[in-house]
Amino acid sequence: MFKKSLLTLALAAAATNVMAASVIISGGAGTIANPEAYTMSSEGSANDTAVDPGGVSFDLDTAEAANYVGLQSVTIDITGATLTPATSGVIALTGNASDDVSAYTVTYPTTTQAVFTFTTPAGDNNDAGVDGLTLAGTPQLDITGLVLEYAASAVGSTVSYTITTRSDVGGALIETASAVILESVTQFSTATSNFGLVGLIDVNDGRLNFVDDSSSETATVTISSASADLLNAVPVATPVEVTLNGQFSFLDTDADGAVDAGFTLSGTNATDLTSTVVTGVAAGAPASFTVATDGTIVLKDQAYDYVATLEYNTASAGASTSSYSSAASLGSWALNGSSFTVPYMPFGPNTFPILSVTHEGTVAGAIFVEYMLEGKATATTLDMNGLMVQPGITDLRAVVMDAIAADVLADSGDTFGKVSVDITINAPEDQISAFAGFKVKHPTTLSESRVAIGTFGANGDLKLTDN
Template sequence: MFKKTLVALALTTAAISANAAITTPTSGKVNVFGKEYIANETTGIALSNVTVDLNAQYSAGDIITLSVSGATIDTTNSVAAAAYATANAQTLTLGVLSTEADKVTFRVTAATGDHGAAGQSEIVFSGIKLTTASAAAAGSISATYSAVTSTGFAVDSASTNTATVMKGVNQYNVKVETPLNETISVGSLRKNFGTTGVSTTIDYTDDVKVTFADYSLAATEVAATTDGVPATLTTLLGAAPSATKVTLMGDFSFLDTNADGKITSADKIPLTTAFAQLATTTATSITPSSDLQSVSFSGPGGFGSAGLTITAGNVAGDVTITDQTFTVSAESTYAPKTGSATKATASLAAGEWDLDGSTDKIELMPFGSEYAQSITVANTGTVEGAITVTLTADGKEYTKTLDAVAAANSVTNISLEVAAFAAASGITGNAHINVVVNAPESNIGVKGVYYHKASADRVLTH
């Protein structure tokens, strides 16, 4: 709380109060605007009106400043004003001195009485605009009030002089509420999900759900309006989207079982079964891309959820499911305050289908010019599997899916490829190796041997 010094008292003739002014949004809450909604404005964005409860006596010649942080003042389109209001007989008249990018400055041109009656003496600042570019990039926007005498001594200053007035938010939000997350059973020749993966029940389907959500105002927030004071005027939050669309990126060519380049009723899993609307969501106009590397569908005309149930396998076991990761591209078509309808877009991870399989650990394998290595993967089954190795050395991990695969009914030597990977990773000493093979664990065996060239010693480490 500001305390006047003896020097200040000696140099000022006004009886200045020691209490501090309190700055608040005139609405009493933080005024929220949609950054997408205001992005096309050409004459700036109205800063919500700011009320300052005075707690000091002012005199003609005092200088009052309202500073703005978090966005930039539009000096071209602002017509700043400061109106004094009181329940008592005192008066206060202010005139604008200057409008700058970060503040507006006023001078008290006339003043009578004591302006320090708490809650009964206030200034309302209005007419200030923010540049559209800075508002569209803004988060919280604050206003800070300050006042000094004509000789530079503070009249009102304290932490209560600063308040969050506005907040820019992304209104058209999207999230993958339910990602694809099944594990393909290699023990079932990749014909279904489950059994040895995340589930003990055979499953042929997986769900993806994308939710389009409006920004939710907190109890301390209110929608901002065009004049800066929330009322019955048009708010600066947009309406619900008129249309939504989701494109799920993934490789769905495995569903083209008759190899005609399309997924139709002629395939083992027909199109209408392969991609169906997820219950309690919207999914219309379901269309795979011509290269079968994505499928698109229309979502709700408004806020809500869009989703698919994907059938990737069947009881007949005549479809081999492809392991992969998925992403979604989502679009919300909305009307901005100015200009034609536009789209808010988002690209998000949407899960994966992984493979269950074997994991082997080679606790010790030395690398460098003094050693040679022998690492083999034996596969006694009929399911070929990708091989992924993770090298751990000196507190770091290095992971790679090898070019070599664990061929069915074969022994695959991965020594040279692992050694080259170790060298490329800068490993010249001892390392731990984790070997993951996407084939049934019961059919996989991993062996690791190193050879010390100088001593001719051979050591089996796994």
């Protein structure tokens, strides 16, 4: 029967953001219709020095209607950027407010400030400012045309506006508010889903197949382009290169440096078979890796990881190509094995544990140990440092029981009590058996007595099950 493991990496570029119509700064207690700032691609803006964030609206507080009758000026103070010579500020009144605010002058006292000063419209009562401004509904002042010098394109850097309105009565403050109106974001991101490279190799089947006898496994890596509002980077025609790292030498049984005939390893393989790479994949297309055997060779328990790169051009015309890169784990293939629990083992100054395991097979298996102390509700993993149980008889007293005692002593200073021990060995169940017991030495006569706890494993005959 032909057995295979299929490792698939699918990469896609997807736009997820839509350009905001306007950033709204709330000047009062009203609801903000669109509080989000504009986003700018950190990657795409790398070679740009100016950006026009578009419209920013100031949400006027209708509770200040009486004061807005004499609106005289609107000041915008900028943090995180400066005005460019291309700036040509424009202000307009929208919503259910009414009056003519088209008569104004705009000045730029500094490169971080714009001031709109209203002049007397024709037909009013010749008062200074905008006479008779009426607020109703959701009145807003819309500001456009402020072109910004924004060199700090690092992810997370921001630009803020503070908008202040003043009255024609001595320039008295009407209201003020601040908000972030522009934020630099990373345009590209990588996510993994369908995390499938977690196969459990069946040691009871000679490590030739997986426990569930599946013929394929799939993992998906997605490079997404969360399109920003401004200055987006543009992926080039064939931007994606994906390298899958792992130990694939098990596909080369004749040790000639190449995958054996009848077996499969997709991509361009490294000469030492520790990686394979697929190149020239268009954004949105899958980069697939297939590893296939005929079910007669031992599968390698190992961890997998990937490295993916995406080439793109910045927003500026003629800009040089750059690249986005990501790397992460894609899971691992592990071994199942023989598991058994020694439910009871006393330990103390006059107690000497006995624990040995017999491995009747021919392939060494890694050992994994967890223990639970008397009075505890959770198990603790004992670090076995990659210990392999070799065929034959192995004494586990020192490496397991003494290590547990030392572990407990280092943690609490108390080694008196009882412990339950769970042991897994990556070897077939019918090849593993174990014996557990303990000796007790009398503190004064030094005489010894031996107690058998039981034999364990598929070949064992469990004793003292009530303990």
